[in-house]
Amino acid sequence: MPERSKKAAPRFSAAARKKLAETLAQTGLGAGRDAPITRRTESGGPCQLSTSQERLWLAEQVLAPSPLYHVPLAAHLVGPLDIVALRRALDDLLQRHDILRARFVQVDERVEQHTLATLELPLVPVDLGALPSSQRYARALALARAEFRRPFDLAQGPPLRAALWRLSAEEHVFLLAFHHIVCDGATMRILCDELAEHYAAERSGRPLSLVEPELQHGDYAVWQRARAESAEARSALDYFAERLRGPLAPLELPSDRPRPAQWSVHGDWRTRRMEPSLGASLSELARAHQATPFQLFLAAFHALLARLTGQHDLVVGIPLGLRERSELERLPGFLVNTLALRTRCEGSLSFVELLARVKDTALEAQAHGAAPFERVLERVQPARDPSRAPLFDVMFDHRAGLAEELHLAGLSSGRLIPEDQLHSGTSKVDLAVYTALDASGFSLSAEFRTDLFDPSTIDLLLERFEVLLRALAANPHARVDELELVGAGELELLRRWAQGPNVPGCESTLHAAVAEQAARAPESCSMKRRRSAG
Template sequence: VARQDRTGDQRLVAYVVCGPEAGSDDEDGSGLAGALRAHLGGRLPDYMVPAAFVRLEALPLTPNGKLDRKGLPAPDDDAYARAAYAAPQGAIETALAEIWAELLGVERVGRNDNFFELGGHSLLAVQLSSRLSQAVGVELPLTRLFATPVLADLAASIVEALSRAGPQELPAIAAGSRHEPLVLSFAQQRLWFLAQLDEGSTNYHIPLTLRLRGGLDRTAWQRSLDRLFARHEALRSVFVAPEGKPRVEVLPPDSGLPVLEHDLRGRPDAQAALLDLCHEEARTPFDLARGPLIRGRLIRMSDAEHVFLLTQHHIVSDGWSLGVLLRELSQLYQAFEAGRDDPLPPLAIQYPDYAAWQRQWLSGERLQSQAQYWRDTLSGAPARLALPTDRARPAQQSFAGASVPVIIDADLTRGLKRLSRQHGTTLFMTVLAAWAAVLSRLSGQDDLVIGVPSANRGRREIEELIGFFVNTLALRVDLSGEPSVSQLLERTRRTALAAQEHQDLPFEQVVEIVKPPR
């Protein structure tokens, strides 16, 4: 049965009735648990092996002679098979353990540890693959990590791959010349094209609102923003097209991040005025050719409370970048307020270097392989989802809509995680399968294409950069033949893993290859 442990997670618990001779030399019972777990581990997938084994003299029964599940006792510590720490062995296991520790935020990783049980998920798996390729010269397919998530087993498969093909040299992303015209990345090229179709659009703004409580050193705050602006060339990029062909130009590092200041102290309509300023900020377009494509507004509500509005154009930033920006802004402000120097290490490369590398790297055989995957996967895919909406689909996209909040509480989240562990999926894959089932039921279609964002940060060098890296993956989910939950989860898992292994091809190129009806 599945039972909740002390941390609130659901664990699979086995109840075992055995004679007195079983484990007679085992004073605390943990030896029996270890023996049973090892026995079943050789015959069952890891997610089906119970975490705890409770020894009973007899199963509790109801007055009708049926199993009394409520009478089953909770497992104590001795019921769990303790996986004793075993240090990594050899260079590959050691390198793998160091990468896991850094990515998963744990102090110590042993050779018997499981990547997903330690908190791993799809995004961290992609980062693991990237770092591993640079550390030992092996490109790790995500399917191999899911098949062998235990460190020692994964290391053995890597050693086998190395013995078969040897280490592979991956081209590094190097800093390039700033004396030559700078190219747009594929993602930037897509947004620049859309901006030409709809000048003055605000659909691709990334807004951020911070409420700052306590005394604010406005000089240190502005200095932090200016330093951030100087540090990341992506934020200083503008996009010019003198002959219809776009190129990137970078504003001077000392030009500063523009910030408007507003003082609403003492105003009786301060909250209404704040709302007006938020709306005004959201409705103000960017000029891609002049820039800057990031701007701020500092609104003083009182001496001890400010609201800071920061707006970026998506062509220079994305969701991951917000995390980098907030972390570095916090570190800079703390240092400058205390009178210290800039604490951030210099960046080895910048976003324009990535854009140039991307166009060189995604070519030849690699480009053909990725293109062929998407051509095969999306061949004959439905052009649209026939949802029973109240209004007809407009001829032109308007972005007019609303949001519907969906609350997934702690109990449901624990249940979803338990289901994911049982079927060897990540939480994302499980929720994606559920979403596909809902869309299939509403539309009556069993062939669905669902667009999902991908961080697309598969290289260690670009993890600390601000810029537009995100890609869109078209996941085609097959619900034909009335699959069971288990079958649908397996199909969704295969679809998600294959798409993530081919996520380098930009979405606009996928569209050009597949040529769906527009």
């Protein structure tokens, strides 16, 4: 069996997790999560959706067809690909997990997951060999984007598609496009591992080494919905209702255009890559303050928002993975909740003080993660603005341990294609910022609404975030309102603005031209004043 992708780095340090466990024990929170998850007797029959799945399904009904909730798993495959083995491996993977064969059917006033008995995805390679070799990969990416963005019919199913483009005998682009209602980031790791194992078994003719899944997603959905009605969840709702009580001022990020009256899905993605040493030094800084990289980067994002907007009462959305139980670690599906973190971020705080505040807020929110986001919205009932997402305008996540490669036996490379090359062209909020730190490097990425921001503006925002991170790495005790924001790129932009436009015959300023004329002919008049008539 291929080596498993590494698990995501913990969002909370060992000391923080101990504190969280003590909090759960003292308050009685967490009791619901200890309830056993049992396998349904009628596996494959109609079943409930989790509350998170139900929210995505409702959003899909309200919005016009779009790729807003599409998730790609795409790889650039180099080496002798056995297409027959890949097709069989994919079929075996679909039979292994009911959620991959799901369709979502409205029955009266509820929606159910129905499972297709069998499913075979067509995987016929599209040959791009007639194109010049220098154009094939770009063409494959363009075709993959078009295929990835094609809407799904959730009622008919399936909630995924496969496609393959042949660039040469030993070079292909492979795409699996999913609807988010059946997957999340951890699912990509799981499916990469299992598809590779199925492929190796098909290619060699050896028995499959994977054990049968302990649970199916429907089993989890039944357990999760019961947990959402528990005393633990009611207490968690009370917590968020209190934290989010009072006026929540919308975040006013500097934008390129006025906010449209109606929210739209149109978006884009930008990435800024930096040397791994910066990420390593920031991770070490986090450890020195008993924090995790996630908490440090989240605190830095708060500092950036406060500096850009001048606002200090900030609400930021974060995703929370719900695989804390061992039997859920290898279960594909949408096992994610969304938490709304409200934090005061005064400029007079040192960054170290802000880090401690953000860490405590995140720990408390995670301790109350049994409250489904959709129930929080119902309870808080924030003022609705059709031009904005509810509760918060920005989101943040630190990505660690994500799948980076599809390890297919016999291939020299199966590098996954990053989101700046294969993106949905949508954005769920005004701005979502992601940090990523792994062996290959350190990066900042942003998904943003294109009806508000130009790509160049987001590039500048990411540059400012990098400058701020370097500043706090050098002096974490600096006040938030004194952290440096202006980098070399922005300084060059300011220099060009100060110089003004290039006008033929006017390469200098007026006072410099007078001085030059005086130096050339000191005995002559360098400038005459013409008196106006009258």
